[in-house]
Amino acid sequence: MSLGKIFIAAFLVNNILLMRYIGLCPFFGVSTAIDTAMGMSAAVFFVMILAAWVTWFLYHFILLPFNLVFLRTAVFIFVIASLVQFVEIFLKKSMRTLYSALGIYLPLITTNCAILAVTFLNIDYHHSFLQATVFAVGTAFGFALVIVLFAAIRERLDLAPISKSFKGYPIAFISASLVALAFLGFLGLFGLSL
Amino acid sequence: MRTRLRYFTSGLISENLVLVLMIGLCPALATSITARDGVGMGIAASFVLIASNIVISAIRKLIPDQVRIPVYITVISTFVTIVDYVMHAYQPALYRALGVFVPLIVVNCGILGRAEAFAKNHGVFDSFLDGLGKGLGFILVLFVMGAIREILGKGTLFGSPVMPLGFRSLPVLFMVFPPGGFLLIGIFKALIVKFVEKPS
Numbered sequence: 001m002s003l004g005k006i007f008i009a010a011f012l013v014n015n016i017l018l019m020r021y022i023g024l025c026p027f028f029g030v031s032t033a034i035d036t037a038m039g040m041s042a043a044v045f046f047v048m049i050l051a052a053w054v055t056w057f058l059y060h061f062i063l064l065p066f067n068l069v070f071l072r073t074a075v076f077i078f079v080i081a082s083l084v085q086f087v088e089i090f091l092k093k094s095m096r097t098l099y100s101a102l103g104i105y106l107p108l109i110t111t112n113c114a115i116l117a118v119t120f121l122n123i124d125y126h127h128s129f130l131q132a133t134v135f136a137v138g139t140a141f142g143f144a145l146v147i148v149l150f151a152a153i154r155e156r157l158d159l160a161p162i163s164k165s166f167k168g169y170p171i172a173f174i175s176a177s178l179v180a181l182a183f184l185g186f187l188g189l190f191g192l193s194l
Numbered sequence: 195m196r197t198r199l200r201y202f203t204s205g206l207i208s209e210n211l212v213l214v215l216m217i218g219l220c221p222a223l224a225t226s227i228t229a230r231d232g233v234g235m236g237i238a239a240s241f242v243l244i245a246s247n248i249v250i251s252a253i254r255k256l257i258p259d260q261v262r263i264p265v266y267i268t269v270i271s272t273f274v275t276i277v278d279y280v281m282h283a284y285q286p287a288l289y290r291a292l293g294v295f296v297p298l299i300v301v302n303c304g305i306l307g308r309a310e311a312f313a314k315n316h317g318v319f320d321s322f323l324d325g326l327g328k329g330l331g332f333i334l335v336l337f338v339m340g341a342i343r344e345i346l347g348k349g350t351l352f353g354s355p356v357m358p359l360g361f362r363s364l365p366v367l368f369m370v371f372p373p374g375g376f377l378l379i380g381i382f383k384a385l386i387v388k389f390v391e392k393p394s
Contacts, residue, residue, distance in 0.1 A: 019372050021224035022294075025303060028216070073278065073297045074271035081267070113220055113301045120294045165388035166380075169216065173380030180373040 003134045005190055006127075010138030013192040016114055017146045018180040023114030027147055028172060030105075037151035041144030043105040047087065048115050048143075051080050052136035055119040056129055076119050084109055114143060150179060201320055205327030211304045212335045212379075213386045218304040221295050222336060223375040229352050232340025233333060234288045235295060238281060240329025242273045243305050247325035251313040266309045267300070274300045304328070339378055343369045 001009075016022050030040045055076050063069050088106045091099035109115060118139050122132040153175055162171050209215060212222045218239070225235035246269050250257075257265050278296050281289045289296065299305070308328060313321040345351055347370030349362030357365075368374050 021220050021372060021375065022298070024219040024223065025217070028219070070275060070279065073275050073300050074268065077267055077271055077300055078264070081264070113298050116301050117294055117298060120297055124294065165384045168387075170380045170384035170387060173376050173383060177373040177376035177380060180371075180376055181368075184371060184373065 001131075003131065005192065006131055006134050007138040008190055009192045010135050011142045011145070012183070012186045013189055015142045015146060015183055015186075016117070016139050017143060018176070018183045020117070022117045023112055023143065026108065026112055026114075027150070027176075028169065030108075031147050031151040031172075032154055034148060034151045034155065037147045038144075040105045040108075041140070041147055043109055044112065044114065044143055045137075045140040047080075047084060047106070047109050048118055048140045049133065049136045050083060050087065051115050051119055052122060052132050053129075054079055054083060056122060056127075056132045059123055072120075072123070076116060080115055080119070114139070146179070150176065153179070198320065198323060201316075202323045202327040205324065205329070205331040206334065207331065207390060209328070210331040210335060210386075211328055212332060213382055214390065215304070215307075217307060218302045218332065219379070220298070221302065222332075222339065223372075223379060225292055225295055226336050226339035226343055226375060227370050228291075228344040228348070228350075229337060229340040231288065231291050232336035234281075234285065235292055236329075236333030236336040238277045238292075238296065239299050239302060239305070240325070240333055242270060242277060242299050242302075243308060243329050243332075244322060244325035245273045246270045246305060247308055247313045247321040248318055250309045251316055251318050251321035254314055262314070263306075263310075266306055270305055270309070271300045304332070335382075339375070339382070342378060343374055347371075347374065 010016070014020055017024065017027050026040055026044075030036045058075065058079060059072065063072055063075065068075075084106055088099075091106075118136050122135060125131075125135075127135055154172060157171055157175065160171075166174075205211070207214075211217050212219065221235050221239060226232040246266070249269050250266060253265075274297060277299065281292075281296060308324065312324045316324070341351060345356060346366045347368070349355060349357035349365045355362060366374075369378070
């Protein structure tokens with residue numbers, strides 16, 4: 001598959017939140033205000049690309065040659081957890097402004113399944129290094145697009161007159177359903193399917 | 195005895211992982227396209243939950259407090275790898291349908307959450323009961339959602355036809371696509387808020 005197609009597939013057609021249902025916990029957790037949604041997207045963008053690179057090298061140069069593929073689940077989660085810690089320390093020491101913007105979101109990312117899913121999907125799809133990078137970038141953009149869009153919707157929902165039992169999560173789910181319905185319209189774009 | 199029973203029953207409805215605690219949403223929505231996929235995912239995640247609860251509560255006095263989270267992740271990822279390989283060998287069709295969600299059980303916050311909130315300071319048998327109750331509650335939600343989505347979206351249940359031919363040739367396709375899952379869980383959550391949580 002060409003790089004452009006991989007990008008569009010990861011960004012819109014197979015959007016990680018709405019079409020694949022991965023990373024929903026942060027999606028519903030931090031999409032209550034646009035500021036927090038932007039901070040979370042930036043942190044995800046940063047870690048997702050780093051994680052895709054590191055796990056790609058680990059998988060192709062260590063796990064595959066030494067027949068250790070069965071360890072990939074354990075290895076990947078540890079690598080991502082320590083990577084997040086490392087990034088946090090590095091930012092704290094050398095880039096204070098970026099750290100103060102992303103700081104609180106970084107620890108949350110360890111348990112963000114979107115990051116781990118991208119690393120697994122890169123293996124399942126047999127992506128080359130360049131394809132893996134494009135896939136990670138596209139996925140991170142897709143995550144950011146949906147979470148920021150949705151934060152704007154939820155800010156309006158807070159003011160809307162909704163029956164008591166639908167307040168909060170239930171109406172957020174139903175709005176997500178309608179946004180996902182709109183995203184179904186991207187199906188078939190450049191011949192891409194679910 | 196009554197508290198023990200409570201560990202088990204609370205997981206079914208009143209502390210249901212998906213509907214009340216809002217944990218483990220990703221597998222609940224993604225794999226509930228058919229009843230079979232939903233139940234398969236539910237059983238896989240419940241096995242990991244029960245087994246890791248037992249092991250973690252058995253070694254809880256040996257784990258230094260500072261490194262407990264990495265230890266939990268090691269235990270959980272071991273069981274996830276077991277499930278991954280067993281399902282790949284004996285249920286290849288189900289394994290293909292669930293895809294990336296099998297290894298992703300490792301980041302299901304429900305499992306790590308139970309280790310931290312329950313198994314860390316309860317005995318082995320109590321942790322087993324807690325895992326069993328929460329696991330059954332998870333399977334229940336996945337089964338009900340999967341059944342509704344399969345009946346409406348395909349006109350079948352566990353692969354055998356239950357709706358008339360006319361319906362099956364023109365089903366509510368919306369339900370098997372991603373938006374259907376969001377809509378269904380929104381309705382379920384509203385029912386839970388109304389009848390179980392009771393808004394103030």
